[in-house]
Amino acid sequence: MKPLKIKIVSFKKGVHPRDDGKSLSRSSAIRTAPLLERYQVIVGQNIGLPPRVVVKAGEEVKKGQLLAEPSGFVSAALHSPTSGKIEGIIDIPGPMGIPAEAISILADGKDEWGELPPPLDWQTVSGETLKARIQECGIVGMGGAAFPSHVKLSPPPEKKVDCMIINGAECEPYLTADHRVMLEETEKVLLGAAILGKAAGVKNTVVAIEVNKADAIEALLARSGEYRVGVVGMKVQYPQGAEKQLIYAVTGRKVPTGGLPADVGCIVQNVGTAVAVADAVTGGVPLIERVTTITGEPVVTPGNWRLKVGTPVVEALKLAGGVKRDPGKLILGGPMMGFAQRSTDVPVMKNTSGILLLDKAAISQYQASPCIRCGRCVDGCAMQLLPSPLSCMIEADRFQDAYENNVMDCIECGSCSFACPARRPIVQQIRRAKAEIRNSLNHKKK
Amino acid sequence: MTQDSKVQLMLPKGEELLLSPSPHIHDKESIQSIMLKVVLAMLPVVAAGVYFFGLDALRVIGWCVFFCVGLEMVWCFFAGKPVLGTVKDGSTLVTGILLALNLSAATSWWVCLLGGILAIWLGKQVFGGLGQNPFNPAAVARVGLLIALPRELTTWVPARGMTADLNSYSKAFYTTPDFTRLQEAGQVVDGMTCATPLSLAQTTTKVLGHGEQAAYNFAEIANPEAYWQYFLGNMGGCLGETSALAILAGGVMLLAMKLIRWQIPVFYIGTVALFSGLVNLLWPGVTPPPLFHLLTGGLMLAAFFMATDMVTSPITPKGAAIFAVMLGIMTCVIRIWGGFPEGVSFSILLMNALVPLIEKIAAIKPFGFRKAAAVKGGA
């Protein structure tokens, strides 16, 4: 690989998984999944208020037709992934292990588009129009958090935002969806980036990519001039793509404790979101499908697929040829921050960046042993906390001490648990402490 | 799960999936692998000990490892823990070898047993085992033995190079009876003892005071030729601490494998050099030059293997630096002015006790931490 001619930046600390599993699906081009019989669209996909369902059982819908409308500002619309009939609104296994309300759609096989909003000329219309369109098309952060995009684009007026960062780091091992998107849909990424920049009214828009995606960087660099979008390379280090770390790497600004990116004048959007925005603005297409990596050692043919929102995971796995051997774990998202699933009936959501299966051997049950204070977690913590002492405090139920040691700042990236030679479930303990502290804070307020 | 009979695919079964929190992948490094790597890094030191002190060194190491592992198993048996459970991680092996490296090659087996009890039981297991002990087990054993059995612990045997040819440099180290005269008289010598450079330096200051005469005497044991011998390991002392060369080799291995923080050896050795150099510069009769301090005694061993013990040193780089600097000062103070010729193990114990305080003082600031923000959040 020839050296890249761009600046390479990074945050401090973090970990670097040696075998990142990306080679499984890195070179497989995006394929579009064939139409299925049935889709189950979970209603509460976004962070914030779940949208209000506007269809009834038995109703016929067209592809792209509104299924649920935003119920507030921090809420995103849902659209039908295909044309067909609403079977009903049912409880299905949700991604968090608890049943979730979903709209079940029986496809009619025609996959007919309904009426779509007209294309916009993004260069002439106002930022407000663009934001309205983004909300209308139900676009959320597709990197994992599923935060409604238009909310991010509308920071409080007193906070001056001057930088839009398009997150193409894809620092999670195994995942290659963003990589393929940048490579194959370079133009849409750049166009989406430019539109997002315009919508937020910022001058600087950059796409930030880890340097292990050299081909994507080159592809973007070749076209970036036309859209006045910068490209920044980043060191391969986890969690390079975490919002605060990304902003620090690119701009050198530190998001303050408990603050938002807007506090330092930045907005971060995912590459997938940029593509969705480009589609929404230039074609009026709502967010009904996304590129997802189906991967893992047990998968027969790992690859990147364009899946409709609402595709059950089991159907997605069929696309990838099933599994070679019984996997030990099913994960939605990446291996560092994704969620283990209890059922293969969970549907793909707007933020499902990956469907990952891990071998039984790779995830063999491990027993945590006492901390030997080796300091690997301290060296790995991107938030510069002290994970090991924190985990010891939490183990002794000392939540007040943990609170005083800034446990609430943890971004749960998993670097500490990854690096821990004693295999301590530090992240899980921290999550518990956060829950307990929030409980007691709520109690106090009452 | 798959009603679709047309597709003959193997799909995961829901009930067999494991639920566990993220992250779902882990680094390969485990406690066991870390401990084995530390043992690997100790091999040059062990080899040097065996080379300079013969099979006696191997005997002492054998006893120490045997007792440490055995005592750990006995404790686990009575504590109702799996007997082999904690031995498997290899930390006991490390403690055993480290304890042996801190003893003279002339140590008898029962001293090793006592040392093992001090290290494994008193130093480690009463606190809850690996990772819970605030004090370095090997240092606890060394200090405990030194206080309880001062004679056994300070009976040094001469290293290989010292017996081979009695050059002017090594003559200075033999205590009575004079070896050469005995041999000339045709007597058979059972064993021989010798002094360590540090104890010689202390005797010098005790007898001669801090005057010019002392400075002159220091030159006898602190000159380039002597330094070279010290560096190789040709001096009396604990079987693991004599050869700076071997320890450096092991230390480089440790650093290369990222098992220790570089701050501790660098700041420790640096502080000792600076402090003793300053004292030597101001009052030449008080203490030998800094290079003497670096190459003699347990300083090198402590800098790379004892003070760097993960469990008992600060967890942050900044804390490690403070720890090492204070350790250096304390070592020098005890060496130069104290009643013991060697201050390394004492200062390690003292600094181990200070680790929680250091960690409080040298706490790192979280990313983006602002005092005002924290106060607001804490309301």
Next chain:
Amino acid sequence: MGSTIFLSAVVLIGIGLILGAAIGVVYKFFEVPVDPRVELLLELLPGVNCGGCGRAGCADFARALIGGEAAPAKCPVASQEVVAQLAQVLGVEIGRAAKQVAVILCGGDLTHAKGQMLYNGVDDCISASQVAGGPKGCRYGCLGMGSCARACPFEAIGIVNGLAVVHNEYCVGCGKCVDVCPRGLVKLVPVDAKVHIYCKSPEKAPAKMKVCDIPCIGCRKCVKAADEGQFTVNGFLVEVNYGDYPRPDVIEKAKCPKNCLQTCRGHEEFEYGKSIGESA
């Protein structure tokens, strides 16, 4: 000799007078008045510092009592006599409800709960519930990781076959376990209420049967067997009305088809596998 004694006496008396005067002066100008009742109350209180009263330990509770911010009966540990004594010191009414004990309203142990998954992580209920809803199939049931048992200052809760069980003889009803249960299964009930419905899942009966052998399926047999108002029906779930609780004989009469209507003793034995209810 006589002069020695005399001199000593003079010196000692002099020093004593000076010190006494100094103490007097300091007390005169700097003393902070303390209610003597605090000490009295502290002596009466159990001193376990369990926090069951909602205060940070017994001393804090004593101050709250003096300040009139708490009633003596708020101390869940103190016996009736002690509470009476406390009230006497304070000169207030006792104001105590009947003694309460905790009960954990779930019967889904490892034998009866279905759809269990392998779980690898921290042994703690909140932690386990954060990982895909916990290892058991039922998302309302006891996780069996023992957070309540650890929270109990009196070791009155045990984990039996993956299910938390309260030992009534040790339980003082301090309620510490109530808050820690992420599923809200722990309820403080009058000590005389012996019959409980060991299920708290509001789901529909078929959904419950999928994940558990012994759920309350809302068949209302118990409602019919008991007096009016002793049970309340809440959707698909029947609950005991602890204001007017049924007698233990209701179990015989009702013949609960799922054995989730049990006395606490019977429940415990059932969980231990002594099959007291299975004959029904």
Next chain:
Amino acid sequence: MAQESLVNLLELTVGAMLVYNFVLARFLGICPFLGVSKKLDTALGMSAAVVFVMTLASLLTALIDVYLLSRSFVIGGVDIRLNFLQTLVFIAVIAALVQMLEVLLQKFSPALYRALGIYLPLITTNCAVLGVATLNAGSGRNVWESVVFAFFSSLGFGLALVIFSSLRERLELSAVPRPFQGMAIALITAGILAMAFVGFSGLC
């Protein structure tokens, strides 16, 4: 001469603080050392209280000792010394002092007062305070030497207390086997700490 006084001063300071540390070498004042060392904050408060009480008490007792008890009174041709009253008088002085301190603390720092709890009155019977007075009286130090000695002795006490409490805070988080929990492990830790302090022996 200057050299000698310097050595003397070192002995008074370093010696009192480290070499002959009240807790770890003389084993005096063990009660508050074990009792108030659970938390660093209270340990700091206790140290401050002990420094204050010990310095003040030794000033008073040294004054009384030098100018009253160790003096010879000649009454009616009989030489009388009141040395035998030392213990009695010292205890009275210390007790009175602590009483006053208690009231003042309650007035000006109620939080510290509550944290110290029973241990504040216990300073009265703290052998360290009486010990420093008796040691001073026994060694024939003059008043200012006594005060310096007491000040550094109490600093040494505070140092040991602070180190020990930070260690105990860490021990709280570790999985000490049940038979060793609480006081047992505290005493073991104190023992190892005392072993470490042996290293200072011979410093002056």
